[in-house]
Amino acid sequence: MQLVVTGATGFIASRLIAEALSRGHQVTALARDPDGVAPRQDSRFVVEKWSIGDPLPAVAGADAIFHLAAYIPADFGDAHQAARCFEVNTNGALQVAMSAAAHGVKRFVFFGSGQVYTPAAEPALETSPTFPVERASYYLASKLSAEICLLAFGAANAMPVTVLRLASVYGPGMHATGMLPTFIRALASGRSVVIRDGGRYRVDLVHVDDVVSLALAAVEKEKAGVFNAGSGEACNSSDAARIVAAALGAEPTLVNIEGEREGKTMIGFAALNVAKAVEQLGYSPRSLREGIEAWKAETGLGDFG
Template sequence: MQLVVTGATGFIGSRLINHALSRGYRVMALARNPDQVSPRQSSRLHVEKWSLGDPLPAVMRASAILHLAAYIPTDFGDAHQAARCFEVNTHGALQLAMDAASQGVKRFVFFGSGQVYTPTSEPASETSAAFPVHRASYYLASKLSAEICLLSFGTANAMPVTVLRLASVYGPGMHGAGMVPTFIRALGSGRSVVIREGGRYRVDLVYVDDVISLALAAIEKEQAGIFNAGSGQACGSLEAAQIIAEALGADPNLVNVEGNGRDENVTGFAALNVAKAVEQLGYTPRSFRQGIEAWNAETVLSDAQSASVQE
């Protein structure tokens, strides 16, 4: 069974390729920078230079395309970025699906965003209202538009489309200035972190391997439609910092809180209701504590293996 992965050098894409290869899949990785794709030594991995908007290379009758590549603007609030978002994220995804269908690709898996939902105090299900006007509207609207176009095209052309609406993904290989890597870098080096507004910020944090397992399950179980890919529960910033400090063995006093967390106006994003994925795809997401422990254990093991090689 062959999978085609776009966005192959990204945080999720590179991890996905490793998991797919370990399960015995053949993988074609499509990337703007092919030299950055790893592990290059696998005989079941083929890498092609490709960017969204380019014609799809020959992938005749691949089992599925897993589409992760996207245009992410540097300034989410810049209206001048809207056209590019829709050109790449919506039209580019649709063109990719059209190319895939013409080559007989059997399935299409699109990685969307769980932040498209209208803010609510209850966990959002796949049928909850989606209206992303509170943050990153141009980017999120382009991702939501891509979902609509892909599902419509797939239905009309007998190519099943699976949409995974991702919560905030974390885990090995991630980078950037998000809440989780920021806390890990600071607490891991003995520096303090400041939790603002009393820790009112809450978000559904999902471990990267759980997202990957869900994507592969959708292919293996041949399930189309929209599925939430979250942990099923929102985690507050204070709780997240405390869990990370405990996992790293950091001094808990490094976690400092500013402001009042008793305000009823919780900020952030609602949890994603994952009941559909649990029922139809056997999804078993980790809690944030379990995910951080898994990440920490892998990092310790990786460090130990590196030290052993050097010796």
């Protein structure tokens, strides 16, 4: 197939491009900085300079466009960033879809967020309530409104749209910030990890290659609609630290838990129920332990120095 990937310098996009090429597909990568896209000696791979708001380059008749380009504010709590979030993440995504449809692109895949769901104890279904006011509201609202606009546009213009609501994605090539990179840096150097919330913070952690496989399956199997892209399980911070320690062969005693371990208020995010993706797309996400082991086998978990 002929595939187009926006935001091609990003963490997920780079893995998507590599996997798509390995499956024999042709890939056009769109990026603000083409020099930042990993070079590949492959005649089926083309890089084009492009930013949201620019006309799409020659993508006529492509089988699908994977839209990963987005605006992520430095301060998620800054209300002044709301306008930019909606300008790029909602209006920009809709303009890309409109342009893609005009070019005869057959399908549109949008990468949303699984953190748009209303906090709940049970794993979130694709039909669960969405109301992102707990954290990163302006950014998450812009991603959720993009889903609505894209699905409406697709329905009105006979352009199948697939929305993937991503859990917290980790793996080779990710940014050096966040919970897992922090644990890896400390434990790999023999330093202790102190978790001060009693280890109650929880989040669904999904390996980047599982997300990539799901995205490609949606196009290869021609499935539209909303799909959760997570591991299916929420992992708390203390368990995540212990899993990383075990994978690195670090002493378990380096993981120290402080603070209240039980509480009525949920800290973090619920798991994503992935039954729909499993049933319709053959999705088979790995556990966190399996994901950390795969990461270690590929890079030695040395991404962060």
